[in-house]
Amino acid sequence: MPQIRRLPNALVNRIAAGEVVERPAAALKELVENAIDAGARRIAVRLTDGGLTRLEVTDDGCGMEPEEMALALERHATSKLPDDAIEMVATLGFRGEALPSIASVARLTLESRAAGAQDGWRRVVDHGALVEEGPAALPKGTRVRVEQIFAKVPARRKFLRTPRSEYIASLDIVRRLAMARPDIAFTLENGSEGKTRKSLATQEGESLATRVAQIIARELKDNAVAIALERETPHGTMRLTGLAGLPTYNRGVADHQYLFVNGRPVKDRLLTGAVRGAYSDMLARDRHAVLALFLEIPPPDVDVNVHPAKTEVRFRDAAHVRGFIVSGLRQALASGDRRSAQGPDRGAMERWRAEPVREEPAALRSIFEGRDWSASQPRLAEARSEWRGGAAVPQADALPQGRAEAAEPISDEATDYPLGIARGQVANTYIVAESKDGLILVDQHAAHERLVLERLKRAGAGEATQRSQALLVPDVVEMDEADCDRLEDAAEGLARYGLAVERFGPAAMLVRAVPSAIARADTAKLLRDLADDIAKHGKQEESGSLLLAERLEYVLATMACHGSVRAGRVLSVAEMNALLREMEATPRSGQCNHGRPTWVKLDLEDVEKLFGRH
Structure with a gap:
């Protein structure tokens, strides 16, 4: 040996x-x-x-x-x-x-x-x-x-x-x-x-926001919200500070997430999982938030000596820390993200061009020179026909007509509306609104999808007065047996949000009630999508299994998509204005459930530049 x-x-x-x-x-x-x-x-x-x-x-x-x-x-x-108290170390x-x-x-x-x-x-x-x-x-x-x-x-x-x-x-x-x-x-x-x-x-003595924006991206300072939250623990005060990018300001990789614990840069699964949970209903699955979070926690509540390079930490109460970060991020985003992080695309703006000034054809001048402009409509039509080589021109009342409604004037009270007053609809998809300082375009489906999601979440928290609508005749939805098992396991949580489902045989589910906000949804398609979401997000993640509430929020995003106003639906001016007012009063209305902006703004100054008035 x-x-x-x-x-x-x-x-x-x-x-x-x-x-x-x-x-x-x-x-x-x-x-x-x-x-x-x-x-x-x-x-x-x-x-x-x-x-x-x-x-x-x-x-x-x-x-x-x-x-x-x-x-x-x-x-x-x-x-x-x-001394020998290694758990109280305060240096790097x-x-x-x-x-x-x-x-x-x-x-x-x-x-x-x-x-x-x-x-x-x-x-x-x-x-x-x-x-x-x-x-x-x-x-x-x-x-x-x-x-x-x-x-x-x-x-x-x-x-x-x-x-x-x-x-x-x-x-x-x-x-x-x-x-x-x-x-x-x-x-x-x-x-x-x-x-x-x-x-x-970098310069000595810079503010935290300035330093973070300089290192990550200068535009982050204008597209982020500040975080400042404190919570008492048995060993002292736990603080969370930093900058969190708006959901519409996101990246395709998670390399732009900077996480610190007591001044140490760390790459910790618990913290990255908390960030993912906080943005869960505001980002597409393949997009990642941009942020810098600084967590200060009493030394007895964290072990920084679990890795030789000190890049990982271990918390005494991991669930408490996770909840603190998720609530801090959501609180900050709810108070500051009604705005959208994206303005009009520069490339799209450059494609705007003025109509070139062209000289009228000689034939056109010869037809209309010396004409009596008070002539009757038939005589004008005859002149136009003459210029076009005999082709008849349709009468004015036969030309395509736009849908017109009486638009509301911008009153003194309305000048305080951040999203302005609705003026019309483009392609039955985008609402055109006029504010006191510019022009606003709203994606009606994306905006309403966010509003429906927030209503569902309030219903689950008991804030909605009418959160469920019973079906006169319950719907029977045939599904795969595994999908039925998943929905049956989540039935209690879904009921809190107004969706009442129960098992109906080995391969079917019975829908007795749906949330009022999505009363017109196709229940069969809704349940199939919900089962897919539960299958995907109910699995064990790197930081452990997701809490039930977080899994359900992924599901709520699917429910909201089914119950929102679709693109292509004609809205009246009153409906458009109602949508705008609700957006102004709803947290996180600046982006849809997938992280895309719900509205963009073209400042009046930019409009004037398009016409050479600047």
């Missing part, structure tokens, strides 16, 4: 490096976090070939004495744990493994000068061996340079990606850390083959 032996320190450090230093971006994360914990106000990052050749982090923090630098390069030596790094792990797989140069010291000091460690130390000239702070990463570990080196890929990963790390600390100035430069490009430059 092989004998148990102690591993040499060099091998121990390499094993530890495998947990902490997976790629240059992982080493960069540890170094920048150390700079933040050192109290730096300015942090500069320089990369060469995305960090494959060299990466350097310079800060103006507290610095270190020479003896502290030697200790910092030993394993499990740290200044960030003043505390395991004491980063510097020795990096030094074991690369050439590391550590230079530092403490506040008040006359000179700085340098230590150079090449793949675990100290090769140089001595005085160094630098201002107060610390500079760490990492070169030739994995040069002597070819098995790890060959799995690194291209310089471009490693640079993108490093940029993402710095962006997330910079977003969490708007009080610190960050710069990031990347060079290759004599070319250097500055990728990130």
Whole structure:
């Protein structure tokens, strides 16, 4: 039997490096976090070939004495744990493994000068061996340079990606850390083959909204709502702050969701699941919200030491945290998202063009010059027929007629209506409204779909006075046996929203009542779609099974679609105005249940530009 032996320190450090230093971006994360914990106000990052050749982090923090630098390069030596209460840690790094792990797989140069010291000091460690130390000239702070990463570990080196890929990963790390600390100035430069490009430059002391918008997208500031929510816990106050993008401002991937716990950027399944649940009835299934959420939670309620790289956390009361995030997001979106995140498409606007000025044909001038314009209609028709080569022109009363109704004037009271007064309908799908400062187009089906969904949700919360309508003759809907099982299991929850169903044999369901808001829906098609939704969203997800209420909200979106005004339906002016007024009073009416905008606005200034009046 092989004998148990102690591993040499060099091998121990390499094993530890495998947990902490997976790629240059992982080493960069540890170094920048150390700079933040050192109290730096300015942090500069320089990369060469995305960090494959060299990466350097310079800060103006507290610095270190020479003896502290030697200790910092030993394993499990740290200044960030003043006592043994590891659960109360308040710094970003505390395991004491980063510097020795990096030094074991690369050439590391550590230079530092403490506040008040006359000179700085340098230590150079090449793949675990100290090769140089001595005085160094630098201002107060610390500079760490990492070169030739994995040069002597070819098995790890060959799995690194291209310089471009490693640079993108490093940029993402710095962006997330910079977003969490708007009080610190960050710069990031990347060079290759004599070319250097500055990728990130932020100012010290920026507001959170400014920093987040600068890093994610500048238009996010105008297309997001601020979040500020607090809740007391047995160990203190839990806070949720940040910016949440409107549902109409979304992306096709979830890479634009930035989540932080006590200042740490994390990628946690519970948090991403909470975000998905909060936007569940406002986004299409293949779209993702854009946001930056900062959760501050008392240290005893969260374990930040469950992953060597500290990218995952574990909560003492996961359900409480999830509910807090979902309610905070929905509360913020309900108070600020009646607006739409999308204006008129620029490409569509550019296709507007003025009618070119053309000279009248000579034949037309010869016909109408000298004519008596008070002539009777037959004489005018004769002239037109003469110009068209004898082809008769229909009388005016035979020409196509538009549907006309008396439009309401914009009264003094109506000028406060954000969505204006209805003026007509285009293609029996879009409502045209006039507001005091522009022209508004409303997608009647998308808007009514959102209104119906909100009515159903209020009915489920007991806020609706009449939420269910019994059928005179119950409908029998034949379905697959598995679908019947799903609907039977969800029957109690569906009843809260006014849909009364029960099993009717092995392969059929009986519908006794439907929600008043969708009384005209096709019950057979409705039940089949509901069964499909339950099958899809009732499964176990990454963060655990969805709560019943969240599963039902997916179902409600389907019910709302069945009960809404369809495109192609002719509406009277009174119906259009009623729809506009209800939209103004309904939360989340700026987007439909699939994340598309329900209305867009063309400012009066833009209209004037179309006619050259600007």
